[in-house]
Amino acid sequence: MEEATLERPWFRFYEPNVRRQVEIPELTLMGMLKQTKLKFPDNLALIFGGKKLTYSEMDVLIERMAKMLVLRGIKKGDRISIFMPNSVNWVISFFAIQRIGAVVVQTNPLYVESELKALLQDSGATGIISIPQLLPRIAAIKADVGLELIVLDYLSGFSGLAGLGLADNSVYVDLEEQLLDLSLDKLVPPEWVSQADDIAVLQYTGGTTGTAKGVMLTHHNLVANALQAWEWIGGQEGKERVLTVLPLFHIYALTACMNLAILSGGAMIILPRFDIDAVLQHINDYEPTLFPGAPTMYVAVINHPRIKEYKVSSIRCCLSGSAPLPKEVAIRFGELTGGRLVEAYGLSEASPATHLNPIFNARVGSIGVPAPNTNSKIMDLETGLRELPPGEIGELVVKGNQVMLGYWQRPEETKDVLRDGWLYTGDIAYKDEDGFFYIVDRKKDMIITGGYNVYPRDVEEVLYTHPAVREAVCAGIPNPYWGEIVKAYIVVKEGSSETEEEILKYCQGKLAGFKIPKKVEFRESLPKTAVGKVLRRYLVDEEREKILQKERAAEAQVVANQEIAVSM
Template sequence: MDRRPWHAVYPQEVPPALDYPSVPLTSLLTESAEKFPNRTALTFFGKKTTYRKLLLDSYRFANALIRLGVRRGDRVALLLPNVPQYVVAYYGTLFAGAVVVQLNPIHVERELLRHVTDSRADTLVCLDLLYARVRNIREKAGLKRIVVTGIRDELPAVKSWLYPLVQKRKGQPPAYDPEKEQLFVMHRLLRAASPEPPPRHSFDPAEEIAVLQYTGGTTGIPKGVMLTHANLTANVRQCAAWLYRSEEGKEIVLTAVPLFHVYGMTVCMNFGLSFGANLVLVPRFEINELLRTIHRYRPTIFPGAPTMYIAINHHPLAAVKYRLTSIRCCISGSAPLPLDVQQKFESLTGGRLVEGYGLSECSPVTHANPIWEKRKTGSIGLPWPDTDCRIVDPDTGQALSPGEIGELLIRGPQVMKGYWNKPEETERALADGWLKTGDMAYMDEEGFYYIVDRKKDMIIAGGFNVFPREVEEVLFEHPAVREAAVVGVPDEYRGETVKAFVVREPGSSVTEAELDAFCREKLAAYKVPRLYEFRDTLPKSMIGKVIRRELREERRDE
C-alpha cells in the first residue's frame, strides 16, 4: 500500500509538498505591510489599525523592550486577551529577538507562577484588569519588568470616553498605580520608542525558538513546547495551501479563538497576517456580541470550536436577524464536530465547516478535511502537505494496517523542537522526528484519519477498552442532548465504569432510562454508560473544549 494514500485524494489545487523559505516568523508581517500598507490589519470594536501602523508599533515595542534590557533569547510572557496590544507585543517581542511565552488569562496565580518560573521569563505584558494576579506573584516569579495596558487604550474615541463610566458602574477598582508599583505603561513606551526597524539578529529559523506554548496539562505538570520560527512559518504555509481559495488582501478573519491558544495564534493571527487579512478581534466569546460582530464586519473565514458553532445554531435570532452569509470557510478544532452541528451551521451560512486536528507540539495543525472537495463525517481529514503519519501499536511500536486502532505518530516541518528544559520528556515524545501524539486513531484505505480518543482517557471497563469519544458521539445523536462528556469512574466490580455527564436541550426532560435505551441500540453493552448526571453546563477551556479531567477530579473529591 502507498505510504501516503491521502495524496491521491488531495484537491487538485493542493500540492503534496511545499517550499519553506528560511525566514523569521516576523517576515509574515513585514511582507504584508510592504504589499498592503494601507489595508486594515486589525479591527477592534470599530477601531481600525493598518498594516503600516501595526508594523511600526511592533518596531516601537521591540525597541522599547531592548531599551529596558531585554536581550536575544530572553523570554517575554504575554497575559492578554484578543486585543490589538497582543499582536503588537507578540511581534514586537520577536523583532527584539526574544521568545514569546503564552499565558492564559483565566489561570489562577498558582498556574501563572508555575509557567513564568518554568520559562524563566523576567518580563511580562498584561492587561490592567489582570494585574492584581501578577502583583501577587511578582516577587516569587522574579519578574524584573511588567508592562501594563488597557482595553480603553485601543477603543475608538467615544467608547474610550465611556469606558471608565462603564467600569465604575461595574464596581471595578483602579487596577494599578504605575509610578508607585514601578510598572511600564505600554502606550507610553510606544510613544517614546523609535519606529525604526530594531537591530537584526542572524539566526537559523529551524533552531531559534519563537514561542513557548504550554500544553493543557491533562495529566501531570504542563510542559513548555518549543516552537521555532521555522515550525510556525511552515504551519502558516500549510494552512494557506489548504485554504487555496483565499485571496491575499481580501479576507476578513473572525478572531474569536483566543490568540494565546496555539490554534488562534496560527490559524487566525499568523495565517491572517500572512495573507494581508483584516483580523476582527473578539476579546471574549459571548454569543450575542459574536453575532453582532459577524453581521457588522462580514468575516469570510471563521476558525473556531464546536461550542461556538453550536451556540450560533441554537440562537433563536441567528437566521432572522443577523447576516451570516459572508462566512465562506471554517475549520473546527479542539473537539469532535458532530454532523448535525456541521449541517445546521452550513445551512445557516452557506459556508463550509470542516473538522481538523492539531496539537500544541505541531504548531498546531496536522490534519483537516478538504474544505471544498471530498470530506468524511467523523474524520479529522487528511494529513497536510509534507506531513507524514502512521498508526502503531502503542506497546510494540509495530505499524498497523488501515482500519486498525493504534497510536497516531506524526512527522513534519511543523513538529516542535522539544519540551523546554525537559530532555527526558522530549526523548519520550520524539523518536527519529516522529511525535507520539498519545491519541488513539485509525486510517481508512483512502488516507482519512479518525481519532478514537486520547490514550490516557481510555476507560478499561471489565477488561474491555471503551473510548469516551465513541460514546459521546452516540449521545450527541439523541435530539434531546445538547452536550455530553464521558469519563471512567472507579467501580468495585468492573475496575472502571462509564459515566456520562449530559446537558439537555432547553425544554427537554429526557431521562436516564431513555438515554440508556437509546445507547443500547447503538453500542455494545460494555460501552453503555452505567451512570448519568444531568448538568446545566460542562467545564470548558477558553477555546470551548470540554475538560474531562475536571469531571474525573470531581468524582475523586466526593
C-alpha cells in the same frame, strides 16, 4: 522531508488547487509580517473595538514597542509572558517580542495565581505584558517569580498600584503611552536577528502526561503551519477576513487566526471573548470569510433564535478543532451560511495542525487526511515500533515541518514523544484504506471542555486539599454543548457530609473557571485496578451508559405515545 515524495493514498483526495509539497522559506514570523507589510501596506490588518489598523500602521506600533522593550533591558532569548485577553495590543506585543528575538510565553488570562506562577517559573520569564485588572494576580506571585518588567495595557489613570504594595525594583510601563511616544521613532534598536530555527513561542501543554510542559515552537514550525493551512483553504491573497474569537494564547488561534491572516495579507476581526450576540454582530458588520472555532461556537451560532436576521453568508470556510464536530452541526451551519464547516486535528506539539478534511470532500467523523508536507501513520500501542495496516487501532504518529523542537528543559520527556523525527501524539486512532484518519480515544486523560484543555490532575490536586476529601478523581463526561464537562467523583472522610455546592465553592479562586467541575458525585468508593489505580475510563463508560439508557427510555416513550394515539 524524504517521505513527502512517496505516493500516499490520501493524495487522491486533495482538492485540485492543493499541492502535496509546499516550499517552506527560511523565514521568521517577523519576516513574514514584513513581507506582507511591503506587499499590502494599506490593507486592513486589525479590527478591534471599532478601531482599524493597516499593516503599515501596525508595523510602526510594533517597532515602537520593540524599542521600548530594548530600552527596558529585554534581550534576545529572554522569555516574556503575554497575560491578557485578545486585543490589538496582544498582537502588537507578540510581534514586538519577536522583533527583538525574545520568546513569547503563552499564558491564559483565566489562570489563578498558582497556575500562572508555575508557568512563569518553569519558563524563567523575566517580563510580563498584561492589563491592570489582572495585576493583583501578578502582584501575589511577583516576588517568587522574579519579574523584572511589567507592561500594562492602558495603565494611565489606573489607581490600583498603590494598594498592591508594588514599590519594588520592577519596572512598570504604560503600554498605551509607549505606543503613542513619537520619540521612540528616532531610536534604532539592536539588530538581534532571529533565525528560522530559533524558538519563537513556549506553548504550554500537558503533553502526554498531564504535567504542564513548554512546547518549543520555532519560527520555522509556525511559518510552516501557516503556509500549510493557507495552501489547504485556497483563499484569495489580500482579501480574507478572519474572525478571531478563539483565544490567541491558544496555539489553534495563533496559527489559524493570527498567522494565517498575516501570511495572506488579510484582516483579523478580533473579539476578547466569545459572546454569541457580539460574534453575530461582528459577522454582520465586518463580513468575515474565515471563522476558525470550536464546535461549541458553531452550536451557539446555529441555535441563536434570531440567526436569520444576521448576514452570515460571507463565511466561506470554517476549520473546527479542539473537540469532535457533530455531523448535524456541520450540516446545519453549511445550510445557514453557504460555507463549509470541516473538522481538523492538531496538537500544541505540531503548531498545531497535522490533519484536515478536504473542504469539499470532507468525511464526517474523520479528522481528515495529513496536511501538505506531513506524513502520518498508526503504530502499535504495545511497543510503538510496528506500523499497523488500515482499520487497526493504534497510536497516531506524525512527521512534518510543523513538529516541535521539543519540550522546554525536559529532554527525557522529549525523547518519549519524538522518535526519529516522528511525533507520538498519545491519541488512539485508525486510518481507512483511503488514508482518512479517525480518533478513537486519548491515551492521555485530558478533558476538552468548550475548546479549553483541562488536565484532571490539576483539578484533583485542588480537591485533595479540601479537609473533607479522602479520594477524588475527575473525568470528562459527554455533553451536547461543551463537548465534555468536568465531573468530580469524591469519597469523603468518615463523618463528613459535604454538599456539591460546598465543593464547587471551595474550587473558586483555586482553579480557572473552566477547570471547576460542573458536576460532583459522592461515592463510597472509586473503581480501581488490582494495583490501586483509579479506573477513570470506567467512570466515563458508566456515564455514557446512563446517557444511552435515557435515550432508550425517551425513544420507548415516543413509541408508547404513538401506540396510544393509534388506539384512540
